[in-house]
Amino acid sequence: MQLRGILRFGTALLVGLVAAGSRGQSEPSVPATPTPPAAPASVAKRVITPIQKHVFAGNGPVPMILVPDIGFDWTVWKTFMERNGDRYSMWAITIPGMDKTEAPQLLPGEDWEAMRLTINTVSAIAQFIEENKIDRPVIVGHGYGGHMAMRLALDHPDLTRGIVSINGLPVQMLADPNQEDSLAERRLILRESLAPKMKMLTDQEWHDRHYATGFSLVTDGHRANELAAMLASQDRGVYSFFLFETILSDIRPRLQELRVPMLCIAPITPEPPPPPQIVHLTWQKALGAPPGAWLVYYPNCRHFVMDDNPQQLDVDISLFVAGKDVPGGQKSPTPIGAGRIDP
Numbered sequence: 001m002q003l004r005g006i007l008r009f010g011t012a013l014l015v016g017l018v019a020a021g022s023r024g025q026s027e028p029s030v031p032a033t034p035t036p037p038a039a040p041a042s043v044a045k046r047v048i049t050p051i052q053k054h055v056f057a058g059n060g061p062v063p064m065i066l067v068p069d070i071g072f073d074w075t076v077w078k079t080f081m082e083r084n085g086d087r088y089s090m091w092a093i094t095i096p097g098m099d100k101t102e103a104p105q106l107l108p109g110e111d112w113e114a115m116r117l118t119i120n121t122v123s124a125i126a127q128f129i130e131e132n133k134i135d136r137p138v139i140v141g142h143g144y145g146g147h148m149a150m151r152l153a154l155d156h157p158d159l160t161r162g163i164v165s166i167n168g169l170p171v172q173m174l175a176d177p178n179q180e181d182s183l184a185e186r187r188l189i190l191r192e193s194l195a196p197k198m199k200m201l202t203d204q205e206w207h208d209r210h211y212a213t214g215f216s217l218v219t220d221g222h223r224a225n226e227l228a229a230m231l232a233s234q235d236r237g238v239y240s241f242f243l244f245e246t247i248l249s250d251i252r253p254r255l256q257e258l259r260v261p262m263l264c265i266a267p268i269t270p271e272p273p274p275p276p277q278i279v280h281l282t283w284q285k286a287l288g289a290p291p292g293a294w295l296v297y298y299p300n301c302r303h304f305v306m307d308d309n310p311q312q313l314d315v316d317i318s319l320f321v322a323g324k325d326v327p328g329g330q331k332s333p334t335p336i337g338a339g340r341i342d343p
């Protein structure tokens with residue numbers, strides 16, 4: 001199995017972080033124990049670490065919460081908010097643990113298999129909606145933020161009227177979408193390859209890897225450097241922990257339970273590969289045919305679709321929110337990816 005294929009969609013910087021190996025000796029605060037203990041029952045009752053940074057903008061009739069990918073803060077939505085203030089009333093949040101905010105505290109022996117940071121993020125968003133009395137907002141998530149939007153819609157369908165996932169899959173697929181990726185395989189990748197290699201990176205190597213992979217995030221070089229700087233500034237231990245959770249998180253079996261509309265936006269990178277047909281197959285395998293779901297491909301875009309094709313993104317989200325067809329997209333119950341979609 002090729003580790004370099006993991007996280008090709010969504011959190012692409014891990015490819016560069018791992019592919020080159022490492023020689024350093026400094027250690028981030030990320031445990032690499034052989035087999036984790038079961039999460040204690042008390043974990044579920046622990047106090048939620050709340051949303052600590054958020055910005056409100058807009059006076060439109062539709063409430064909306066904007067969730068960034070891990071490694072980034074609310075500012076990645078700044079231009080989207082400036083363009084769409086007459087359409088939506090928007091809260092852009094920073095995920096707890098990012099941008100120097102407080103992260104959830106782990107119990108002794110608890111590691112990434114407990115999904116503590118992911119579960120906390122979903123719960124914190126739900127708490128944020130309830131405490132601010134936001135009337136069933138649309139949740140727009142980017143990368144793993146899109147994955148967490150799916151989780152929120154499944155766990156709290158009464159709190160949202162619909163979700164948009166921008167390059168966020170229900171599971172991070174392996175390099176070959178025809179290859180079944182079991183939880184056991186993912187654990188093996190983490191324990192024997194990814195976690196040890198990331199642990200060995202020096203701080204300088206950690207910094208350099210982010211800048212080296214900035215090109216995979218967005219097509220504009222200046223913007224790529226800005227985003228790479230944001231990634232490099234994150235707490236190394238918290239960020240690593242989140243990344244490991246992305247590999248183990250798989251909500252595909254639950255997608256048929258989805259009870260609110262969903263729009264998925266899948267970028268097709270101009271270069272390097274994967275080719276369009278691999279992107280199509282990956283999304284088809286990952287999504288299946290959840291009820292009320294749209295999938296639309298964006299050619300010549302990288303991970304930050306909101307930077308690479310902002311005008312089309314605005315149009316498609318507004319159509320989706322209005323309950324209208326999204327041109328060029330496919331809608332369930334037809335199995336997503338089964339029809340013709342031009343790359």
